[in-house]
Amino acid sequence: MLTAAIDGLVARYGLQNERVGEVASGAVLKHSRDFNLTREAVLGSTLAPTTPAYDVQQACGTGLVTVILTANKIALGQIDSAIAGGVDTTSDAPIAVSEGLREVLLDVNRAKSLGGRLKALGGLRPNQIVPTIPQNSEPRTGLSMGEHQAITTQEWGITREAQDELAAASHQNLAAAYDRGFFDDLVTPFLGLTRDQNLRGDSTVEKLSKLSPVFGTHLPGGVEGATMTAANSTPLTDGASVVLLASDEWAAEHKLPVLAHFVDAETAAVDYVHGDRRADGLLMAPVYAVPRLLARNNLKLQDFDFYEIHEAFASTVLTTLAAWEDAEFCKSYLGLDEPLGSIDRSKLNINGSSLAVGHPFAATGGRIVATLAKMIHENGGGRGLISICAAGGQGVVAILEA
Amino acid sequence: MGDRYLNLVNSPVGSAVASRVGLPKPAVLRRYVEGEPILPGPVRIGAVGKVDPALSKLVSATGADVRTTEADGDRWGALIFDATAVSSPADLAALRDFFSGRLRSLMSCGRVLVLGRAADGADITVDASRQALDGIVRSLGKELQRGSTANLLLVEDNASLETAVRFFLSGKSAYVDGQPLRLVTGVAVAPADWDKPLAGKTALVTGAARGIGAAIAGVLARDGAKVIVADLQQAGEALAKVANRIGGTALHLDVAAPNAPEKLLAYLESQTDGLDILVHNAGITRDKLLANMKPENWDSVIAVNLQSQLSINAALLSSKSLNDQSRVVCLSSTTGFSGNRGQTNYGATKAGVIGLVRSSASAFAAHGNSTINAVAPGFIDTEMTAKMPLATREVARRLSSLQQAGLPVDVAEAISFLSSPGAGGINGQTLRVCGQNLVGA
Numbered sequence: 001m002l003t004a005a006i007d008g009l010v011a012r013y014g015l016q017n018e019r020v021g022e023v024a025s026g027a028v029l030k031h032s033r034d035f036n037l038t039r040e041a042v043l044g045s046t047l048a049p050t051t052p053a054y055d056v057q058q059a060c061g062t063g064l065v066t067v068i069l070t071a072n073k074i075a076l077g078q079i080d081s082a083i084a085g086g087v088d089t090t091s092d093a094p095i096a097v098s099e100g101l102r103e104v105l106l107d108v109n110r111a112k113s114l115g116g117r118l119k120a121l122g123g124l125r126p127n128q129i130v131p132t133i134p135q136n137s138e139p140r141t142g143l144s145m146g147e148h149q150a151i152t153t154q155e156w157g158i159t160r161e162a163q164d165e166l167a168a169a170s171h172q173n174l175a176a177a178y179d180r181g182f183f184d185d186l187v188t189p190f191l192g193l194t195r196d197q198n199l200r201g202d203s204t205v206e207k208l209s210k211l212s213p214v215f216g217t218h219l220p221g222g223v224e225g226a227t228m229t230a231a232n233s234t235p236l237t238d239g240a241s242v243v244l245l246a247s248d249e250w251a252a253e254h255k256l257p258v259l260a261h262f263v264d265a266e267t268a269a270v271d272y273v274h275g276d277r278r279a280d281g282l283l284m285a286p287v288y289a290v291p292r293l294l295a296r297n298n299l300k301l302q303d304f305d306f307y308e309i310h311e312a313f314a315s316t317v318l319t320t321l322a323a324w325e326d327a328e329f330c331k332s333y334l335g336l337d338e339p340l341g342s343i344d345r346s347k348l349n350i351n352g353s354s355l356a357v358g359h360p361f362a363a364t365g366g367r368i369v370a371t372l373a374k375m376i377h378e379n380g381g382g383r384g385l386i387s388i389c390a391a392g393g394q395g396v397v398a399i400l401e402a
Numbered sequence: 403m404g405d406r407y408l409n410l411v412n413s414p415v416g417s418a419v420a421s422r423v424g425l426p427k428p429a430v431l432r433r434y435v436e437g438e439p440i441l442p443g444p445v446r447i448g449a450v451g452k453v454d455p456a457l458s459k460l461v462s463a464t465g466a467d468v469r470t471t472e473a474d475g476d477r478w479g480a481l482i483f484d485a486t487a488v489s490s491p492a493d494l495a496a497l498r499d500f501f502s503g504r505l506r507s508l509m510s511c512g513r514v515l516v517l518g519r520a521a522d523g524a525d526i527t528v529d530a531s532r533q534a535l536d537g538i539v540r541s542l543g544k545e546l547q548r549g550s551t552a553n554l555l556l557v558e559d560n561a562s563l564e565t566a567v568r569f570f571l572s573g574k575s576a577y578v579d580g581q582p583l584r585l586v587t588g589v590a591v592a593p594a595d596w597d598k599p600l601a602g603k604t605a606l607v608t609g610a611a612r613g614i615g616a617a618i619a620g621v622l623a624r625d626g627a628k629v630i631v632a633d634l635q636q637a638g639e640a641l642a643k644v645a646n647r648i649g650g651t652a653l654h655l656d657v658a659a660p661n662a663p664e665k666l667l668a669y670l671e672s673q674t675d676g677l678d679i680l681v682h683n684a685g686i687t688r689d690k691l692l693a694n695m696k697p698e699n700w701d702s703v704i705a706v707n708l709q710s711q712l713s714i715n716a717a718l719l720s721s722k723s724l725n726d727q728s729r730v731v732c733l734s735s736t737t738g739f740s741g742n743r744g745q746t747n748y749g750a751t752k753a754g755v756i757g758l759v760r761s762s763a764s765a766f767a768a769h770g771n772s773t774i775n776a777v778a779p780g781f782i783d784t785e786m787t788a789k790m791p792l793a794t795r796e797v798a799r800r801l802s803s804l805q806q807a808g809l810p811v812d813v814a815e816a817i818s819f820l821s822s823p824g825a826g827g828i829n830g831q832t833l834r835v836c837g838q839n840l841v842g843a
Contacts, residue, residue, distance in 0.1 A: 008638065011645035011652035014628075046646040181635075181661075184654040189638040257672040 001190060001240035002027075002041040002087040008188025009083065009242050013256055016046045021079025023053040024066040025086045025242065028361035028391075031094035037087070047083075060312065061267070061396035062086045063241060063365020064388050068398065070245050071262040080250040084369075085242030086362025092238070093133075100128035136236065138282065138391065140273045145282065145391060146313070148272065150216025150228055152281030153315040156322050160227035163314035164208040167232040167355045170311060174352025175201025182351055182378075186370055190240075198237055198358035208232065232314035237358030241366030243373075258402070260373035260384070265398035266293035272393040279333045283316045285395025286387040287323045291334050293397050301340040305382030306347050306375050308368045311354040312389050320387065351375065364388065369400070376402045405783065407796060408806050428805035429549030432511035434573040434815060436597060436624075441571055443479030443509045444469045448500035450487040457484055457517075457563075464568050478504060480513035480571050485535055486557060488518065489528045497538055505546075513571050514542060514552035517563075520584055532556075536582055543580030543838045544803050551579040551804075551838075558827070562590035565599075565824025574819060577780075577812035579803050580838035583831065589727055589771040590826035598626030599822040604674050604725075606630045606666075608657050608710075609684030611637035613784040614733070616644045617810030618681055621818045623648035627679060630669075632657070657684045657710035658702070663717030670723040677718065678725050679821045682711040682732040685751075687786075689744040700747045707751030711758060719769055726770025729821040732759055733813075734778040734832050740841045752778070756832045763830025773829040775820045780836025783807040804837035 002025060010016055025038045034040070039053040058065045063086035070082035097105070107120035137144045153163075177183060178195055187194070213226035215233065244256075251258050268289035272282040286309075294301060301324060309317045323329050324340035331337065351371055354364060365388060372384040383401045390396060408428045410416035420427050432442065444467040447453050461482060462468045469476070483500050487493070497516070508514070516539050521529035539554040546552055553570050557563060566585055569575050593599040605622045609615040610631035619631045629650035633641045638654055645652040653669060655662055670677055685707045688699035711732055718724040737745055738752030759776045766772040781787065781798045787807065790798070799807045816835045819825060 004639070004642075007646055008642045008652075011642035011650075014645070014649070014651035016646050016649045181656075181659070181665075184635045184656075187635065187638070188642055189636060192639075194636045194638070255673055255675070 001089065001238065002037065002085070002242075003044040004190050005085065005087070005188060005240035005242045006041055006045040006047065006083065009244055010046050011188075012185065013244060013254070015244075017048050018051075019048040020051045020083055021073070021081045022070060023047070023051055023083040024056055024070050025053075025084065025366075026056040026062045026066065026362050027086065027088050028057060028059055028062060029088055029090070029093045041087075057362070058394065058396065059391035060310070060359070060361050060364060061388050061390035061394055062362035063367070064265070064369065064386065064396045064398060065267070065365070067243055067245065067262065067365060067369050068265040068396070071265075074245055074247055081244070081246040083242050083244055085240065085366035086364075087240035088360040088362045089238040090236040090360070096132045098128050098130060098132055100125060104128065138272075144215075146215035146228060146233055148282035149313045149316055150219060150226065151277060152284060152319050153227060153313075154216060154219055154221070154225070155278040155281070156319045158227065158315045158318045158322065160209070161205070162318055163227055163232040164205045164229075166311070166314040166317060167208055168203045168205050170349060170352045170355035171200050171203035172352075173350055174199055174356035177351035182374070186374060196237075196357045198235055199352075199356050203231070228313060228315060232355065234311055234313060234354040234359040237360050239358065239360030239363040239367070241363040241370065243366045243369050257377070259377040260400040260402040263383075263399040263401045264293060264297055265396065266290070266296070267394065267396045268292065269395070270393040279329065280393070281319065282391075282393050283312055283389035283395075284319065284323065285393055286389050286397050287320050287395070288334065289395045289397040290324070290385070290387060291330075291336060291340060293399065294340070297399060299399075301343060303383065304343075304347065304385045305379060306350065306372055306384035307343055308349060308353065308372050308384060308386045310364060310368065310388040311349065312359065314355060316389055317348075365396070369398075372400050373402075376400060405799065405806055407799070426800050426805045428800070429510060429547075431549045431576040431804065431806070432573045433576045433809075433811065438573075440465050440568065441467075441479030441513065442511065443467075443477050445480045445482060445571075446472060446478050446504060447482045447484065448496070449484035450493050450496045454484060457482075460563055461567060461571075463564070464571060466571060477507045477509050478512060479509055480515065481505070481508060482515045483517070485516055485518045488531045488535065489525075491527075491531055491534065493531060494534055494538070497535075501542070508546070508550055511549040511573070511576070512546075513550065513575075514539075514546065515567070515570050516552070516554045518554060518556050520556040520558075539582065540580045540838075546803070549576070549804060551575065553578060553580070554582040556582055556584045558584075558586045560587040561585035561827040562588075562592075562824060564592060565590065565819065565822055566828070568596065569815075569819040574815035576815075577804065577808035577835050577837045578816060578833065579836075581834050583828065583833060585827040586829065588767075588773070588826035588829065591727070591823040593823055595626075599824065600679070600818065601626035603627045603678040603821075604630070604676065605679035605681065605821065606632060606653075606677055607681040607683055608632045608655070610644055611641040612644075613786065614779065614782060614810040614813050615683040617814040618683055618817050619644055619650060620648050621811060621814035622679065622681075622821065623650055625818050625822070627821075630674070633684070657714065658705040662710065663714050666714060667717055667721050667723055670721075674723070676723050676725040678728050680714075680718070680724075680728070680730045681817055681821070682714070682730070682755075684710065685733055687745070687748050689748065691744055692746045695747065703747040703751055707748065708754045708758070711755065715758075715762060715774070719765060724769060724772070726772065727823065727826065728766075728769070728772040729825065730762075730766065730772070730774040731817045731820050732774070732776040734776040736778050736780045736834060736836050736839050736841065738778055738832075739834075759832060760830045767829055771826060773820075773826060775828055775830065776832040777813060777816050777820065778832050778834045778836065779808065779813045780834065780839035781807045782813060782835075783809060801841060802837035802839045806837065808835060808837055
């Protein structure tokens, strides 16, 4: 998928046999044999085989952090062009063996004689044969991301209706964007798939309200109080995305349109393990990253034409917005005299986001950067804010401008 | 899908059997390979009156071996006859004299090229004699065997012949047979490198993800053009492969969408230095007898095959994105001449294209000496024809003077020829690439 995405980009911009400064990407779920995933994808692509590449991984922030890394190198003059992105598959995820089986196999490998190998194999127990399926859970808490977010959702009092509204809007916006051809020059079809499979353009709040909650059912309030469903939580899907970055000179030399400039980025982390149940939710790090980014760039939260807040869960977006509107929270936790305030919701995720697209972990960042850059370009200029929450209590945010 | 019958009759056993039983024996056509000589053997030039030394010089410059003497047993790669001086029916005997003794010495995949003048209405006798050339060449095309072709160039006084002579002698014209082509005075610049006649040119090919479109993109790129390949977003995967194979760029464009011209202009403005070559190749079929034709099948064929070409041409002509001396080539079809059962909608568009190029010629000439022409393929082996029933396909393949289907590359070669700087004297015409199909040719 990553090779196909790179080849799609190469085809779009005529970069065959071009030695790009570097290609940075990564995958959250990958097999150890794919240690050089990005470099292998480059070698399999039509880029010059002399293009260097490396893997990066920062959970759901992977895609955006590759953009930050390469943009910084371009700004420093170390390279003049780069391709940044990510890829992930949930349908074809690697499966690990259990710890016990792994130890037995290593012992077999180390044994020097047939007898030794048989002896080592003799240590095998039936329960060790069960493989370890990768799970979307935090090692330090044992809670899944959904259960973590369910706590945050409850703490901030985010309603089921608000979540379903956001989810329906995401599907409707994405469908409309596809219908008007917005993605015609952004999406490279793969294995016959030309649109996101997850998209349900006919989603309505009424339909979504019929679903049963799947997260937070064990919290106080029980099933009745739980609000997070399969529809207002983002499904894990398969996908790859890449973004071409370059200096203005390189773009001009190659006669390529500059859609937007990468301005600045910030990453924050919260102590979701020991921190405050309300203020330090697993996916709340962007709430902290954005004010730091705004301050450094002398901007207000309202100084943007577009907001792209990754829809890990509908309630993640809503919590983030609620936190910025909460004067008490902004004072106590962000150290701000005034709250960041509210945003014009008509500028939020206007072409749909992860709830409709799906969330192939590392590919989400590149998708959002490319989408926002094109929106800014179509708008004839403007400024956009990207916010992506990530496992491990981290959050990556960035500004694009044109 | 390869032509098994063609391969069979070109094997030793198959050939012997076919001869005894009297089955058609299609030849393996000579096609262009870079670096190979333009012809398999020497050229003999004849004329009504004396052979113009300038013509001999021009043919020699193509790399062909022009002989002024001949001996018994000489075999010819090409026979060229200059009939521009024909002015009475009696003059036509000069063609009989020149050809009849030499046709048996024409090599396999040889070339017959007759130069004449177009009837101009000035003199009835002269015009009748000139028109007679058409009948001679078309009949000769049907007589020639072993992959040889005969074509007629109707030349104006100051027209540049070079590019056309090269095309018609070489393997690039393998599947063009029995066709007349008019060359008028135009701006026809000889390329710096005849192997890369399109060097420095920016070309756009619509419907380029597969089949004939992909072949056109490949030949234009081979000839030196920087090619933008366009197709529907749904074809993006195949399109990216074509772009990456030929070193071009991919553009997702639905030519039938109302905003297609606008999208195309925006793209050309931001990512090119203007367009030099446009190939309107995108086309669809929705075959049904007219009695059963659904409105949507009618409308979609008209929109994609004809209206899109009109709209995009109009937008380009009034923009700054179409360079001077640009070349537009539209895809017609022999169906546009002959019609075809179940194809009233398709036939409408393909005949419409013939009218489109004829009537657009002056507007393009006014746009910095640009040209617009069409190519009308006959039966070409593609993914589409591979799906035909075996018997129908086999019969269709034999229904031409060359007794075989053409290949996508044959269409592509003709398009590259019409797109080249030296083809400036060809405007508003439709060139058939059909192996002299017995239907509509």
